[in-house]
Amino acid sequence: MQEDTSAASEFRFSINLPDDAIASWHQELEVLYILQGTGVLQLDDNQFAYEVRQDDIIVLNSYQLHCLDMQGSGKALSLFISPAFLAAFCPEIESIIIECKSFLYPKEEQARFDLLRSEFASVFQAYYKNESRLPILLRSRVGVLLNNLVHNFLEQNKQKDPSRSSSRERLRKATDYIHRHYRENITLSGLAATVYLSSSYLSHLFQKQLGLTFTAYLTNVRLSQAVTLLRSERTITDIASEVGFPSANALIDAFKRRFGVTPGQYRHINEHVAAEPNEKGTASEGFSTDFSSLMRHLHQPEQSIVRPQVNEVHDLHVDISRKIRSLSHNWRTLVNAGYAKDLLNGAVQAQIRKMQKEIGFRYVRCKGLLDDDMMLYVSKLSGSADYNFVYVDEVLDFMLSVELKPYVEFSYMPSALARAAVFPFKRPSILSMPEKLDEWLALVTSLVRHFIDRYGIESVREWRFAPFVSPEFSGYGVFTMEEYWVLYRETSHAIRAINPQLHIVGPGSNIDSSDYISDFLVSCSKDNCMPDSLALRAYHSILPDQEDTGLQLMAEDEAFPLAASGDEQFLGHSLHKVKKMLRQRGFGNLPVILEEWSNSIWQRDLCNDTSYKSAFLFKNILENYDQFEAMGYWSLSDHMEEIVPSADLFHGGFGLFTRGGLPKSCYCALQMLRYAGSSLLSEGDGYFITSSKSEIQIFLYNYCHYDTLYRYRHTTHLTQTERYNVFNIRNTRKYHICLDGLMPGVYTERRYSVGPAGGSAFDEWLNMGAPKDMRPEEWSYLESRSLPLFQMRSQQVTANFVVNAVVQPHEVQVILLTR
Incomplete structure (x- = not known):
């Protein structure tokens, strides 16, 4: 070998x-x-x-x-x-x-x-x-x-001492075997035969070299593995079997002899410790400082991340007469606007109007339509309840006034209907099954009929209806997957009973939950409640034990216990897996929509404000162009928060806009992507080239993924102003793009770019000195600078014209050639 x-x-x-x-x-x-x-x-x-x-x-x-x-x-x-x-x-x-x-x-x-x-x-x-x-x-x-x-x-x-090394080498073969096979029934005599030693000599080696008996060493190895597994949700019986103990009692006895507590007590103690703030392990911003003591020893900590000086040269030849496929621009089908009550806020409405004017989406999705702050289901002192759709009507009227069709999610659970009161976020959103299913169905039925009466069946047929929340919320323990399925099925039947042509989406599952999605669709097929579109979510996140990095995920209040995936093609790979499953199950024609997606599940990721986010959107939209029926980026505005709001202008929210309405780099990226033409000419790593009529559109990006430390929320060089030190090192990219077959003549070349060098609100704010309090004229200046950088020139073009471009890390560019 x-x-x-x-x-x-x-x-x-x-x-x-x-x-x-x-x-x-x-x-x-x-x-x-x-x-x-x-x-x-x-x-x-x-x-x-x-x-x-x-x-x-x-x-x-x-x-x-x-x-x-x-x-x-x-x-x-x-x-x-x-x-x-x-x-x-x-x-x-x-x-x-x-x-x-x-x-x-x-x-x-x-x-x-x-x-x-x-x-x-x-x-x-x-x-x-x-x-x-x-x-x-x-x-x-x-x-x-x-x-x-x-x-x-x-x-x-x-x-x-060669002789000492020799005896330890003999013992090493035995201990290596134990570490590989500790789950099995290993005996001293069997191990001795495996490593070609006598039982007595091997026993002597353990005692002399380790000060332990063979049995004690094997038990310690098994206990060390058990400690790791106790951080999972596995039962003590399962862990005992997994690490090689003959029974749960055997594990408990050995564990108590070594650690002084039972495995159950150990788990309880460590869960309690993990829930408390760790002053030595986290900073005030919530970032791990585990490695701070080490990283301060770098020669030049303030310049610890040396930016690459090497250019990657990409020579491309594009035949503009060859069209790969037509483009539908499905990424502009759906946008997420937070929670229903947020759409009654004038600042949020202004941001939506700006977005519709400059980009233009077809559907808008919001959560929390049934939250108590919408007051649509109000309890009386008598115990009965009244429906009140005033706020709901105001939300939908606004959507339709800006030419957005509603994507209606029936969430969360009104308190008057809830079986339990669990609040997954720091908002008045209750996650629960209804105490009485018939009362929930009556509410949904009344609401849908109200929509039809107020807006007309022809309009409502074009809407989208999601019967409930994502099934992954079962992880909160307030409902089982079986209960979720019953609620989804009955709600779907209730909607279809009103009008069978109403469009239902579901279930809103994580994109990497292929097994559950498969089982869900099979059940839908059997019970005649198949959704018209398969709705998925993707936050590019994984369970920490899905990778072998040697790092522990740092707990964070503003995020679920998930690490950011190291797979830079997470979205494409996950979609491929889902579509393969759909074909195998006979559901290959079912449209797939991405109702929510972003780069991580962390709501205080300071990188969300940087130019990284524009490159992230370019990469994932362009590499998966029209592969989804819709791509609903989460979310419109930092004004929509599921956690305690921050007073900082740039605090790492998911939004396209800051709380004050300042467009971030990710918003600029969507502005630039709207230039995509009707036909795809060429695509590859870092580029996407389209055409329409007498224009060629070239999209370039230099994406840098989070480094491994930051993916597990460990960092030592991230502050409010220093945010680019948590990425993998990438080279500058230099492109030579030869456009073969271009009709000669005079062309206008327009170049737009967003990156750390300009065009990003956050980076322009840094150039201003990162002011905390700005005067109106300073705010106006920053707003005027929060636009893509722009250059324009006219030039004579020959048949084989070469476009040259240099793209820095985290930068995106669009080049338009118009004849």
Whole structure:
């Protein structure tokens, strides 16, 4: 088998947490840094025990026995460097010993350790900045660190004992086998036979080298795995089976002997701790600072993210006479406008009018039409209730006045109908099943009939109706999936009973829930309640255990417990999976709409205000152009909040507009995308070229994805003004686009761009000095600058005309050539 020499196999990072302690060793060279708190480090057959504290840095040589026990909220970070890389870089390091224990030296003798800390931080930054795509760069940084170790921390006149390494190598094969097969029924005799040793000799090795019996070591490995699984929702019985214990009682007994509490008590304690603010782990803005102590050792922290100087050159030839397909511009079908009551706000209405004038959508969707603040279902003292559709009528009248058709979602549950009162957001929105299903159905029926009476059946047939909220809300525990299905089915039947031609959408499930979507549609088919459109949602988020990053997701009040996906084609890959399932199930002709989507589930992501968001919209709309029947970006305005509002102008909301109505870079992106022509000529990574009549439209973007740290809400270089340090490194892109077959003549070239260099409200605000309080004339200035940069010129064009463009990271451009 050919050896894997990729950077990913040569280096890896791991975070050490409390309860991870287990005596072990490995072939790799390990550089250990204490991020926060204190711990106890035992070395060399437990002969030495040291207290380690934040900022200590230690090197563990290959086959050096050690056990790190972090205390309380302590955390440590380890870099493992493979033997293969060590042998290639420095063959002699296999036989020498590195002596590096910073805690043994006073403050005045820490200079050489500070240099090592800086180099360690540089490697860590490169690894999680996705610079591992450039393995030469990452290897060079590791090489610098190793060079420092060999020249400044070599233990003079001391070499490794080959016989000791030999005996540990024999034992390593046994412990490696345990770590791979701990779920199985492993016995001492069976393990000894596997590694070609006698049972007595193997037992002796465990006692001599580890100070543990074989059984104790196996139990510790299983317990360490159990601790990890206790952070999930699995039962104790399932966890016991998963990690190799014969029964739940066996796990409970072993767990209590080691940790002093039962697994259930441990889970309860850690859930309580996780729910409390962690002063050492989070900053006031809600950002993790786990790595702050390390990252401050970078040589130039204020310039820690070195911007790329390399240009990626893209030479394209486009035959303008060849049309790939016609375009319908379905991304302009739907827009989300927050909650129904927000549409009665004059500021929000002004933003919608501006959007309709400058972009133009067909449908508008809002949540909370049935919320108590809409007062459509009012309880009386007698216990009965009255319908009142005054606010509902005002909301719908406004929608129709700006030529937007309603996308009506029957949500949430009026308190007078609710079986329970669970508030998923900091709004008067109740998530619940109805206490009496017939009363819910009577409300929905009355409301739909009211729509028809007021607006006419011909108009209402063009609307969209969603029977209830997303099924994923069952995660709050207020209803089961079976209860959800019954409510959806009966509500759908009630709407269709009024008029079978009314358009129903559902269920609003997450786009990566293919199994549930499949089961839902099969049930709909059997019970005659098939939706007219399949409604999905996509927030480019995943469960933390879906990736192996070694990082823990940092809890955040303004977000669900999901990490941002590392898949830059998340939307396209997820849609492909859904459509494949639909074809296999016989639902291939069912239209798919994206009723909600954004870059993450975090409502205080400061990157939402930056030019990153315009590139995000360009990338995802252009790469999935017309693949959905609608793409309802979430959401129109920062005025729509599901959490406590912020006084800051740029506070990381989802909106296209700030609370004050200032258009963000993402709004400018949609303005620019409206120039797309009727025919697609060419598309690829970073470009999309269309035509219409006598004009060519070229769309260019240089998208930069979040780095791995930020995807798990860890950051050390993000502030109100510094927001571009949390992305993967990307090169500047240089395009040479040859338009073959262009009719010669005089053309007008118009160029629009948005990026950190200009055209973005946030970046222009930075250029103004990031003022907190602005005078009216200053606000007017910022508003005038919150538009795409624009250039225009006329030029003589030949048959094979070349368009040149340079696109910086986070920048989007549109080039229009009009004859």
